[in-house]
Amino acid sequence: MEMLEHQKVVLRNVSSNKVLFENEIKKSIKWLNKIDLMQFSRWLIANFNDKYPDIISKYIDKTAA
Template sequence: MAMLEYVKTILLKVSFSTYLFERELKKGIRYLVPAELEEFRDWCYASFGLSHRPILNRYFVTAF
């Protein structure tokens, strides 16, 4: 669970930049175990759905 919280913290800090957000999202998906990915996906859409939806759609369609 600690890795999930770490990845969330990083995304919050880099959300101002599309490039950094996409890079960190990609890394975060690689670091998390499958059991955490559903919770992470839901959190990402709730937190960044308005600002980064195309990026989220690109990575979460292929992640599951």
């Protein structure tokens, strides 16, 4: 499993815990390459922006996503 898909699975699994969710986003940003990071950003916004808009906006530049 590639890192992007792995991080999606992890984030789905920790999405009920805001602290763990934010920590995994930080890890993802460090680990993913630029292309995967763009896909990751779009995926985060599409799947979690309603639940954690504060965290998403803190780490993801929506104009770049």
